[in-house]
Amino acid sequence: MMRFLLPLFFLLLLEIQGLKAVQEASPPPSSAATAQKEMIPGGEMTVREYDPRSTLVVPGREYPRAKYPFIDFHSHHRPNRPPEEIDQVVRDMDRINMAVAVNLSGGSGERIKAHTANYVKRYPTRFVLFASPDFSGIDEPDWGKKAAAQLEQDVRNGAQGLKLFKNFGLEVKYKDGSRLKVDDPILDPIWEACARLRIPAILHTGEPSEFFQPIDKHNERWQELIEHPDRARPPDKYPRFEELMAERDRLFLKHKNTTFVAAHMGWHANDLARLGKMLDQTPNLYVELAAVIYDFGRQPLTGHDWMVRYQDRVLMGKDIFAASEYPTYFRVLESRDEYFPYYRKYHAFWRMYGLSLPDEVLKKIYYKNALKLLPKIDASRFPR
Numbered sequence: 001m002m003r004f005l006l007p008l009f010f011l012l013l014l015e016i017q018g019l020k021a022v023q024e025a026s027p028p029p030s031s032a033a034t035a036q037k038e039m040i041p042g043g044e045m046t047v048r049e050y051d052p053r054s055t056l057v058v059p060g061r062e063y064p065r066a067k068y069p070f071i072d073f074h075s076h077h078r079p080n081r082p083p084e085e086i087d088q089v090v091r092d093m094d095r096i097n098m099a100v101a102v103n104l105s106g107g108s109g110e111r112i113k114a115h116t117a118n119y120v121k122r123y124p125t126r127f128v129l130f131a132s133p134d135f136s137g138i139d140e141p142d143w144g145k146k147a148a149a150q151l152e153q154d155v156r157n158g159a160q161g162l163k164l165f166k167n168f169g170l171e172v173k174y175k176d177g178s179r180l181k182v183d184d185p186i187l188d189p190i191w192e193a194c195a196r197l198r199i200p201a202i203l204h205t206g207e208p209s210e211f212f213q214p215i216d217k218h219n220e221r222w223q224e225l226i227e228h229p230d231r232a233r234p235p236d237k238y239p240r241f242e243e244l245m246a247e248r249d250r251l252f253l254k255h256k257n258t259t260f261v262a263a264h265m266g267w268h269a270n271d272l273a274r275l276g277k278m279l280d281q282t283p284n285l286y287v288e289l290a291a292v293i294y295d296f297g298r299q300p301l302t303g304h305d306w307m308v309r310y311q312d313r314v315l316m317g318k319d320i321f322a323a324s325e326y327p328t329y330f331r332v333l334e335s336r337d338e339y340f341p342y343y344r345k346y347h348a349f350w351r352m353y354g355l356s357l358p359d360e361v362l363k364k365i366y367y368k369n370a371l372k373l374l375p376k377i378d379a380s381r382f383p384r
C-alpha cells in the first residue's frame, strides 16, 4: 500500500508548488501587491497616495486651546439653526478659547433678523453678524443708493460690518454680460455708508493665484484642482488674478475713510513683501488669516518678523468652523515647534513650523485689533 501512496503524495506536493508559482507570476490586484509595488525603488504612486510618516524626533506638543481668548473675524454659520446646534457651537468655541464668532453669512433683510433672533438673543456676547449686499438689481440706476439704505437698515437690525463674497469680482455680472468690477463706482454709496456707520468691510477678492494658472505638474494646488475642478479659474471664463488685485487695490485707495479687511491675507501670504507694501500704502486696510495659515507655517523666520512688524493690522480668522482644525493655527502662531502636520493636504503638502510670536503680538492678532474694528464687543472680557 505505502509503495503506491508515497509517489502519489510527492505528485500532489509538486502540484501545489506549481500552483503557487503561477499565483506569484500574476498576482491579483490586492493590497499586498500594492505594498509590494511601493517597496520597489522608482515605483509609481500618485501625489495623493504618498503619505510618509515623519521620522524626525524634536520637542513639540499639541495646542488644543488658544493661549488667549480670540475673536474669529471670519466665520460662517447659517442664520436658521436649531438651538441645540447653536449650543454645540458655543461648547466647541469654549473648548478652543474662541470668545466671539464673527458670522459673515448674514446676508440682508430677513436673514439678519433670523440670525439676531437665533444666535444673538441666546448668546448676546458670542456672535457678531456681518451683512452682504444683494446684487440682483445692479442694472437699476439707483441700485447703489438702495443697497446703502438696506445696509443701514441691516445695521439697525444688528449687523456690525459688511462682507463681500468672492462672487463679487469673479461672477457678478450686468445683464449685458459685462462683469461687475471690484472698483465699479456703482458701489461707492455702500463704501461711503460703511465709513459713515463706522463699520468695517471685509472683502474676499479672487482666489489663490494658482487657481488661475494651468493645472499641470508645476501647480502648487494641483491636488485641490483635481479634487475640486470647479475651483479652477481659467482665463476664458474669468478675469486674471492680477486684474482682480489691481481693481481691489484701487478701491482701497479710493475710499480712504472706509476701513477695509482683505480676507485670506488678500491671497498674498505667499508674498509677504508684497502684502507689507500694500499695508504701508493703505492705512485703512487690515488683513485676516482665514484658510492661509499654511503660508505662514512654511516661512517661520520671515513670517515671525512680518507679524511683528504688522502686528497692528492682522486679525485672527479661520473660515470653516471646525473646532478640530484651529489647533494648527494656534501652534503656528504660538509655538516654536518644527515640522508638524497641516490638516488638509490639498491646501499644503508641506509641514508647518511655529512662528513663536511674542505675547503682545498674539494678543493683538487674537483680539485687540478686532476690538478696534468692532467696538460693540465688550473689551473688559479680554486680558489687557
Ligand SMILES: [Zn+2]
Pocket (backbone or CB within 6 Å): 074, 076, 104, 319, 320
Ligand atoms: Zn469665508
